[in-house]
Amino acid sequence: MSRLWIIGPGAVGRTLGRLFHDRGVFAVSGIVGRTREGAEAARAFIGGGQAADAATPTAGDVVMISTRDGEIDAVAAALADGVDPAGLVVFHCSGARDLAPLEPLRRRGAAVAALHPVKAFADPAREVATFDGVVCTLQGDAAALAVLAPAVAAIGGAPVVLPQGVDRRLYHAGTVFASNYLAALVQAGLDAHAAAGIDGETALKILSPILRDALGAILDKGPVAALTGPIARGDAATVAAQVEALAARDAGLAELHAALGRKTVELARRKTPGLALGAVEEVLDAR
Structure with a gap:
């Protein structure tokens, strides 16, 4: 030995x-x-x-x-x-x-x-x-x-x-996105709920099941197939309402929402080719 x-x-x-x-x-x-x-x-x-x-x-x-x-x-x-x-x-x-x-x-x-x-x-x-x-x-x-x-x-x-x-720098960045930034993303969700007037314990109770469900679907089917939500539907009005509310309360959260939204548009186009997403992009690019 x-x-x-x-x-x-x-x-x-x-x-x-x-x-x-x-x-x-x-x-x-x-x-x-x-x-x-x-x-x-x-x-x-x-x-x-x-x-x-x-x-x-x-x-x-x-x-x-x-x-x-x-x-x-x-x-x-x-x-x-x-x-x-x-x-x-x-x-x-x-x-x-x-x-x-x-x-x-x-x-x-x-x-x-x-x-x-x-x-x-x-x-x-x-x-x-x-x-x-x-x-x-x-x-x-x-x-x-x-x-x-x-x-x-x-x-x-x-x-x-x-x-x-x-390239180990990029390899490690990928693990940071999937692990460290996931924690930061969940905290952003809790911060948005706090801005809405929901206490932290209740917010975590609300988000825990959908977080587990979403992660399970992503691991089972991949991010594109698992994508849901307003951007995946091309719902520009809902995205605009969220951006407006976030910008009024927390500029940092609004910027993060827009950056992640632009990445989500890429996934939505792959999931549903031909989906009209121009109006969504206009809302996100306005940030």
């Missing part, structure tokens, strides 16, 4: 470390954090390994860099200077960063990769319990993927290998 070194024991590092440990995929060896206290807390959560001041892996070991994106370059450079990388598998967990930060390690014989779990990491205990089925995208050297793909499958994840030419 390969030894695993964890550099950056935050929510992602703790979650993956605990899963790798519990499922017997890797033997957690060293845990390196910003502080000794953080590394000790991660060790207690993971249930294995030792807090360390620096990673000292040797050939055959696996190194996970689960720091913040902006720290990956410095960590990889320090690792390349501090040990012999030959024979190591080194991967980072960033969705947005490519493999360039790991190039100093690759040049000296390491197999490198990016492993990005497409999941919101808020609470490591919750993420461990809900990890089954999570897609983990992989990109990198064949030798690294040969180790990491079965490791992901062993902890309940679904490994998906991305083509080498994928």
